Amino acid sequence: MSLSAKAKLSFMKDLGFPAMLSLQKAMKGKRGPRKANPDFGPPLKCAARLKEIMMRHYYLARFAPGAKPVAWVTSGAPVELLRALDFYTIYPENHGALCGAQKMGPELCQVAEDEGYSADLCSYARVDLGHMLSGKTPAGRLPKPDLLFCSNNICQTVVYWYKVMAHRYGVPLVMFDTPFNYGEIKDDDIDYMKGQIKDMIPVLEKAAGRSFDMERFMAVAELSKSTSELWGLCLETMKAKPAPMTIFDAFVHLAPVVSLRGLPVAREYYEILYAELLERVRAGIGAITNERKRLMWDNIAIWYKVRDFSELFAARGMNFVAATYTNAWAETIQHLDMSRPFESLAKTYSLVILNNNLEHRLNLMAKMVEDYAVDGLVVHSARSCKPYSLGQYDLKRILSERLGIPAVVIEADITDYRYFSEEQALTRLEAFFEALEAA
Numbered sequence: 001m002s003l004s005a006k007a008k009l010s011f012m013k014d015l016g017f018p019a020m021l022s023l024q025k026a027m028k029g030k031r032g033p034r035k036a037n038p039d040f041g042p043p044l045k046c047a048a049r050l051k052e053i054m055m056r057h058y059y060l061a062r063f064a065p066g067a068k069p070v071a072w073v074t075s076g077a078p079v080e081l082l083r084a085l086d087f088y089t090i091y092p093e094n095h096g097a098l099c100g101a102q103k104m105g106p107e108l109c110q111v112a113e114d115e116g117y118s119a120d121l122c123s124y125a126r127v128d129l130g131h132m133l134s135g136k137t138p139a140g141r142l143p144k145p146d147l148l149f150c151s152n153n154i155c156q157t158v159v160y161w162y163k164v165m166a167h168r169y170g171v172p173l174v175m176f177d178t179p180f181n182y183g184e185i186k187d188d189d190i191d192y193m194k195g196q197i198k199d200m201i202p203v204l205e206k207a208a209g210r211s212f213d214m215e216r217f218m219a220v221a222e223l224s225k226s227t228s229e230l231w232g233l234c235l236e237t238m239k240a241k242p243a244p245m246t247i248f249d250a251f252v253h254l255a256p257v258v259s260l261r262g263l264p265v266a267r268e269y270y271e272i273l274y275a276e277l278l279e280r281v282r283a284g285i286g287a288i289t290n291e292r293k294r295l296m297w298d299n300i301a302i303w304y305k306v307r308d309f310s311e312l313f314a315a316r317g318m319n320f321v322a323a324t325y326t327n328a329w330a331e332t333i334q335h336l337d338m339s340r341p342f343e344s345l346a347k348t349y350s351l352v353i354l355n356n357n358l359e360h361r362l363n364l365m366a367k368m369v370e371d372y373a374v375d376g377l378v379v380h381s382a383r384s385c386k387p388y389s390l391g392q393y394d395l396k397r398i399l400s401e402r403l404g405i406p407a408v409v410i411e412a413d414i415t416d417y418r419y420f421s422e423e424q425a426l427t428r429l430e431a432f433f434e435a436l437e438a439a
C-alpha cells in the first residue's frame with residue numbers, strides 16, 4: 001500500500017466527497033421536489049442518508065486501490081474475515097442490482113453474450129462480466145480487485161463466474177464451500193467449514209499485506225451481528241397495520257446490510273431507519289395511504305420494475321409487508337456466537353435460505369404469512385436465479401392450499417428486461433387481484 005494513495009483516499013473522504021455531495025444537492029434544489037403520489041404515505045426521511053452512504057461507498061471505491069486491499073465479494077460470503085483485514089469490499093451483486101435499477105441490464109448482458117457467455121447465465125454474472133469487458137457502470141468506476149472471495153451458499157454460478165474474473169484480473173480466488181443442508185446441519189459439515197476458515201486466513205493475510213487480528217475480527221463480527229439484528233427489527237415493524245414501509249422500500253434499504261455489513265456506518269444507518277419506522281408505527285403512518293391487503297414477495301426484486309410495481313400495487317391498496325429475500329440477511333444471524341466464533345460463523349452462513357431444503361423454505365414462508373398477517377403471495381420466478389426459482393410452482397400451490405391465500409407466479413428476470421413480458425405479468429396479476437378481492 002502506498003502513502004500517496006492513502007493520503008488521496010483520506011482527502012476524498014474528508015473533502016472530495018462532501019464537496020461533490022454539496023454540488024449535487026445544489027443541483028437537485030434547482031430541479032425542485034418530485035410530485036407526491038397520493039397512494040403513498042410520506043417518504044422515509046432517512047432515504048436521503050441511505051443514498052449518501054451508498055454514493056460515498058462507490059465514489060471512494062475508485063480511490064481505494066493502493067490505499068487499501070480491494071476484494072470483490074458475493075453477498076453470502078463471511079465478509080467479517082475480510083473486514084478484520086481492512087479490505088475495501090465491492091459486491092458485484094449489489095452493483096448488478098444498481099445496473100438493473102438503472103435499466104442497464106440488457107446492454108451489459110449483451111456485451112457478455114457477444115463474448116460467448118450464455119444468455120442462460122444469471123444476469124448478475126452477465127452484467128458483471130459485461131462491466132469487466134466494457135468498463136461501463138452507473139457507479140463511475142469500480143476498483144480492480146486484489147482478491148475475489150465467494151461462497152457457494154447462494155449458488156454454484158458464483159464459483160464459475162468468480163473463476164472467470166480471477167483468471168481475467170490475475171488475482172487469487174478464495175471460496176468458502178458450504179455443504180447443502182438437506183435436513184439438520186451436520187457436525188461434520190460445521191467442522192469442514194471451520195477448517196476452511198482457518199486455512200483461508202493465511203491466504204487473506206497475504207492478499208491484505210497484514211496479519212489477522214482475532215480481537216479485531218470479534219469486534220467486526222459483533223458489529224455485523226447487531227447490524228443484521230437491527231435490519232431484522234426494521235423488517236418486523238412491518239407487522240404493524242398499516243406497515244410503515246413497503247418491501248419495495250426494503251429492497252433499497254437492504255443495501256448497507258448486504259454491502260457494508262461489519263462496518264459502523266451500516267449499523268448507524270439501521271439505528272436511524274429503525275427509529276424512524278417505530279415513530280411511524282406510533283403515529284399510524286403507513287407506507288401506502290390505504291392498506292387494504294397485505295402481500296408477501298418471494299425471490300429477488302425485479303430491479304427495473306420496482307417503481308412501476310410499487311405504484312401498481314399501492315394504487316389498489318395492496319402493500320407488500322414481507323419477503324423471503326429481504327429476510328435472508330436477518331434470518332440466520334442468531335447463530336453467530338462470539339464464544340465459538342469460527343464455528344458459529346460457518347453455521348450462520350451455511351443455513352441461509354438458498355443453502356437450505358425446500359421444506360425449510362416452505363415452513364419459513366408459512367410462518368411469515370402468519371406473523372405478518374399476509375393475504376396473498378406474489379412469487380417472482382427469476383429466470384436468472386435457478387436455485388431461488390426451483391420448486392416455486394410447488395411452493396405456491398402448497399402454500400396457497402395450506403393457508404387458503406391467493407398466489408401468483410410472475411415470470412421475469414432480475415436485471416435483464418428482455419426476458420420480461422409486461423402483458424403476461426399484468427394478465428396474471430389482474431386475475432390475482434380479482435382472487436384477492438374475492439377472498
Ligand code: SF4
Pocket residue numbers: 093122123124125154155156157158300354384385386387388414
Ligand atoms: S444465480 Fe441467483 S444466487 Fe447466484 S448470483 Fe445469480 S441471482 Fe445470486
